Amino acid sequence: MTQPIFSFPGGLHPADHKAESNTAAIVPAPLSARYRVPMRQHAGNPAKPLVLPGEHVLKGQAIGCLDGRISATVHAPTSGRVVGVESYPIPHPSGLTDRCVVIESDGRDEAVPASRLDWRNLAPEAVCEELEDMGLVGLGGAVFPSHIKLEPAAGIETLIINGAECEPWITCDDRLMRERAGEIMAGVEIARHLLGAREVLVGIEDNKPEAIAAMRAACAGTGAKVVVVPTKYPSGGAKQLIELLTGLEIPAGKLSTDIGIQVFNVATSYALWRAAELGEALVSRVVTVTGHVARPGNYEVRVGTPIEELLQLAGGELPGATGQLVGGPLMGFDLEDTRAPVTKGVNCIIVTSDALFPPRPRAMPCIRCGQCALACPVRLQPYEMYLYAKAKDLDKAKAYNLADCIECGCCSYVCPSHIPLVDYYRFAKSELLARGREQRAAETARERHEFRSFRLEREKQEKAERLGKKAGERLEAGAVAADDPEAARKKALLEAAIERAKKAKEAAPPPANTDHLSAAQQAEVDAIEARRAQAGTEQTVADKT
Amino acid sequence: MIGSPFVQREQNSVRRTMIEVMIALIPGTLAHAWFFGPGILVSLLVCGFFALFFEGFALLMRGGAFGTMISDGSALVTAWLFALSVPPLAPWWLYAVGILFAILVAKHLYGGLGQNPFNPAMVGYAVLIVSFPNYMTQWPGPAHLVNHLPSLSEAFDLVFAGQGSVSVDAYTMASPLDTVKTLLRAGVAKRDILGNPVFGRLSGTGLEWVALMYLVGGLYLMARRLITWHVPVAFLAAVIVTSAVLQKIDPGHNMGPVFHLFTASAMLGAFFIATDPVSGCGTPRGKLIFAGLAGFLAIVIRSYGGYPDGVAFAVLIMNVAAPFIDAYTQPRVYGHAKGGKVGR
Ligand code: SF4
Ligand code: SF4
Numbered sequence: 001m002t003q004p005i006f007s008f009p010g011g012l013h014p015a016d017h018k019a020e021s022n023t024a025a026i027v028p029a030p031l032s033a034r035y036r037v038p039m040r041q042h043a044g045n046p047a048k049p050l051v052l053p054g055e056h057v058l059k060g061q062a063i064g065c066l067d068g069r070i071s072a073t074v075h076a077p078t079s080g081r082v083v084g085v086e087s088y089p090i091p092h093p094s095g096l097t098d099r100c101v102v103i104e105s106d107g108r109d110e111a112v113p114a115s116r117l118d119w120r121n122l123a124p125e126a127v128c129e130e131l132e133d134m135g136l137v138g139l140g141g142a143v144f145p146s147h148i149k150l151e152p153a154a155g156i157e158t159l160i161i162n163g164a165e166c167e168p169w170i171t172c173d174d175r176l177m178r179e180r181a182g183e184i185m186a187g188v189e190i191a192r193h194l195l196g197a198r199e200v201l202v203g204i205e206d207n208k209p210e211a212i213a214a215m216r217a218a219c220a221g222t223g224a225k226v227v228v229v230p231t232k233y234p235s236g237g238a239k240q241l242i243e244l245l246t247g248l249e250i251p252a253g254k255l256s257t258d259i260g261i262q263v264f265n266v267a268t269s270y271a272l273w274r275a276a277e278l279g280e281a282l283v284s285r286v287v288t289v290t291g292h293v294a295r296p297g298n299y300e301v302r303v304g305t306p307i308e309e310l311l312q313l314a315g316g317e318l319p320g321a322t323g324q325l326v327g328g329p330l331m332g333f334d335l336e337d338t339r340a341p342v343t344k345g346v347n348c349i350i351v352t353s354d355a356l357f358p359p360r361p362r363a364m365p366c367i368r369c370g371q372c373a374l375a376c377p378v379r380l381q382p383y384e385m386y387l388y389a390k391a392k393d394l395d396k397a398k399a400y401n402l403a404d405c406i407e408c409g410c411c412s413y414v415c416p417s418h419i420p421l422v423d424y425y426r427f428a429k430s431e432l433l434a435r436g437r438e439q440r441a442a443e444t445a446r447e448r449h450e451f452r453s454f455r456l457e458r459e460k461q462e463k464a465e466r467l468g469k470k471a472g473e474r475l476e477a478g479a480v481a482a483d484d485p486e487a488a489r490k491k492a493l494l495e496a497a498i499e500r501a502k503k504a505k506e507a508a509p510p511p512a513n514t515d516h517l518s519a520a521q522q523a524e525v526d527a528i529e530a531r532r533a534q535a536g537t538e539q540t541v542a543d544k545t
Numbered sequence: 546m547i548g549s550p551f552v553q554r555e556q557n558s559v560r561r562t563m564i565e566v567m568i569a570l571i572p573g574t575l576a577h578a579w580f581f582g583p584g585i586l587v588s589l590l591v592c593g594f595f596a597l598f599f600e601g602f603a604l605l606m607r608g609g610a611f612g613t614m615i616s617d618g619s620a621l622v623t624a625w626l627f628a629l630s631v632p633p634l635a636p637w638w639l640y641a642v643g644i645l646f647a648i649l650v651a652k653h654l655y656g657g658l659g660q661n662p663f664n665p666a667m668v669g670y671a672v673l674i675v676s677f678p679n680y681m682t683q684w685p686g687p688a689h690l691v692n693h694l695p696s697l698s699e700a701f702d703l704v705f706a707g708q709g710s711v712s713v714d715a716y717t718m719a720s721p722l723d724t725v726k727t728l729l730r731a732g733v734a735k736r737d738i739l740g741n742p743v744f745g746r747l748s749g750t751g752l753e754w755v756a757l758m759y760l761v762g763g764l765y766l767m768a769r770r771l772i773t774w775h776v777p778v779a780f781l782a783a784v785i786v787t788s789a790v791l792q793k794i795d796p797g798h799n800m801g802p803v804f805h806l807f808t809a810s811a812m813l814g815a816f817f818i819a820t821d822p823v824s825g826c827g828t829p830r831g832k833l834i835f836a837g838l839a840g841f842l843a844i845v846i847r848s849y850g851g852y853p854d855g856v857a858f859a860v861l862i863m864n865v866a867a868p869f870i871d872a873y874t875q876p877r878v879y880g881h882a883k884g885g886k887v888g889r
Contacts, residue, residue, distance in 0.1 A: 251882070333548065334548075365658045365660070367823060368659055377879070381875065384871075415553075415557075416561065422549060
């Protein structure tokens with residue numbers, strides 16, 4: 001029986017620019033003199049540094065440990081001396097700095113002793129516990145900690161392996177599939193085994209015939225099926241790939257696992273294989289360097305390598321370079337500082353030029369042409385959301401399902417008025433988040449106020465009692481409170497407030513308004529959150545146009 | 546700073562969109578000139594001039610990026626649609642008044658490009674037919690029914706000086722829709738009306754060809770993906786069904802579907818007027834409802850209303866309802882069990 005292929009609405013066919021970088025084999029990057037390893041390379045809480053300046057570390061040694069459930073271990077990319085734990089620019093949409101462990105390489109590249117994980121015979125829970133120490137995260141861009149996704153969950157029917165790589169310019173997964181299909185599929189088998197999935201579907205866009213052939217060969221006899229999907233952005237979005245391969249949608253507010261599906265990227269599967277079979281923690285990844293550089297290609301780079309070194313490796317930027325993008329041109333972001341290190345989430349560096357990336361023309365008013373709605377893979381009405389986001393009418397924007405926007409950029413891409421629509425959505429989403437937080441703050445303030453009035457009341461009463469005593473009346477202090485229902489109510493209120501405050505304190509780090517969110521949503525929220533400052537400035541620019 | 550995406554579709558702009566619409570209007574316009582003389586070209590020129598004039602005036606008053614906005618082509622599209630809806634060979638000031646209402650009132654008083662709740666060209670048309678009904682019923686006749694078709698210079702004279710070597714009456718006559726209305730009212734049997742030389746095979750002589758050319762232009766817009774099938778299909782289907790039903794009910798007084806379908810205003814309405822995204826509906830189901838009701842109303846007004854044509858009024862009426870229809874026809878969003886009303 002042939003595997004059926006479904007479809008998703010909307011989407012784009014942008015020029016794919018894959019040929020620039022997909023012809024040459026993956027080149028291992030030489031050892032750097034110094035690595036800056038950020039503690040924040042994954043969704044969730046940043047890792048907590050485990051090392052102090054002066055310490056000697058080995059390749060694969062943990063230098064940052066999990067902080068909370070959604071977090072990931074960070075490892076030293078080579079052997080050497082820790083020379084600092086400092087704030088440094090990291091590749092992040094916010095362009096902010098973050099905590100990095102700086103390691104001066106000793107040139108010996110000595111690794112911690114590694115041992116194979118007997119994943120077939122160990123209990124899946126035990127395997128996951130081991131993997132927790134390996135620092136695996138989703139390498140397709142979401143950087144969600146893999147050990148959580150691999151936890152045995154009831155009823156995972158289908159394991160989907162994402163090899164779609166639908167963003168233009170990026171070819172790291174393509175090269176990896178061509179060159180290391182066997183290892184990828186070995187990793188897939190581990191994931192399948194841990195999850196107990198019944199079927200494995202590998203989705204690859206039809207613009208990668210070599211990768212398809214290699215993966216087909218590697219799948220032979222494993223029961224896994226390669227499903228070739230038509231090239232259409234964003235087929236590599238997890239929701240869209242699931243829709244393409246199964247025809248199913250993830251109900252709003254749920255996770256793919258709720259409908260029995262788990263998705264892993266091919267590079268993540270490869271890293272899983274290295275972790276389980278070779279006992280190697282995730283300290284390197286394949287990064288596409290392309291665009292306006294001398295030698296576009298794919299490089300196997302250790303995490304912590306300065307991006308400027310990576311650019312040199314690719315022959316350096318050509319004259320006329322205007323900047324760099326991290327990730328693809330549709331969902332990536334502008335790199336603020338080339339000294340920032342490569343992280344687990346960096347799949348591609350594109351050097352821009354005016355010829356390759358013409359500046360976006362000045363925005364015109366929306367003419368309601370509906371092109372954006374036709375392109376939206378989520379079936380939203382982007383122009384309505386834009387209207388309300390621009391007017392800062394957040395409730396209306398929300399009513400038009402702003403929360404379901406995956407920020408794929410299809411709408412902005414097709415808009416004849418060149419409106420930076422997604423900027424408005426990011427702005428509105430962050431405003432909604434902020435508003436939720438303010439509401440929580442207001443609630444807390446109200447509780448505090450109630451507590452204060454209760455205290456004042458009590459003090460007044462106590463004073464009256466004291467006065468009463470002074471006057472020689474025999475009135476027992478406790479009796480008043482016990483007899484007075486009003487006072488009793490207030491006491492209960494006080495206790496409840498204290499209880500709530502205690503709970504809130506326990507639940508601390510995640511922002512208070514988001515504790516009902518799922519893990520993936522939380523991750524998304526964090527990413528958006530960080531772009532908030534940026535969105536504020538965007539708004540003013542967009543408003544001027 | 547502007548965030549992702551960092552790429553955009555090439556050759557894509559408001560101006561490009563408007564140019565495509567104008568390209569699509571060329572066949573119908575040329576057909577009109579072929580059958581009824583170059584009057585349409587003169588009125589088009591005059592309307593275009595006034596449209597740019599009023600647009601420029603409004604843009605200067607409002608401030609903003611004058612150069613980009615004046616060259617976006619939207620005023621010219623409005624002018625073109627308006628010119629195709631009103632009779633050529635009318636005095637120039639008539640066009641000026643219509644365009645003034647279309648551009649200044651219907652468009653800029655409501656906030657300019659993309660903001661108008663009513664179709665500007667239809668507002669201009671409606672103002673004229675209400676205020677100057679006499680001018681609005683005198684359409685140029687086809688060659689075999691009038692002395693001769695006016696030459697280009699005669700057309701200019703008629704428009705600017707009020708008369709050429711001969712009076713305008715020499716070239717014009719009641720439009721087929723008007724003829725039908727008057728004769729039916731006068732109690733003339735339908736069979737006899739159809740024998741009138743103003744009618745061709747399908748609808749009005751010459752006008753049926755204009756209608757067919759609008760159809761061609763509309764298909765071009767669909768091929769270029771500037772409009773979807775929803776509006777034209779729903780509009781034309783409603784025209785066919787409504788006129789068929791009315792004919793069945795009262796065959797003596799109502800024309801049939803073929804006649805109505807191939808009137809120029811029905812085709813123009815289906816592909817170019819009801820498809821206006823600003824004043825129309827945006828959701829797929831909304832478009833079906835909007836255009837279906839507009840087509841239905843157009844025929845009802847034609848058959849029972851006081852004015853010969855009903856497309857403009859039908860569209861304007863539906864413009865009022867469009868936002869509500871949109872709110873109740875939101876598509877089902879990914880992962881949501883049901884769509885339903887949003888906003889408001
Ligand atoms: S594509 Fe742009 S101009 Fe067209 S409706 Fe959407 S936002 Fe408006
Ligand atoms: S960015 Fe959001 S609104 Fe725009 S096309 Fe993607 S999902 Fe739809």
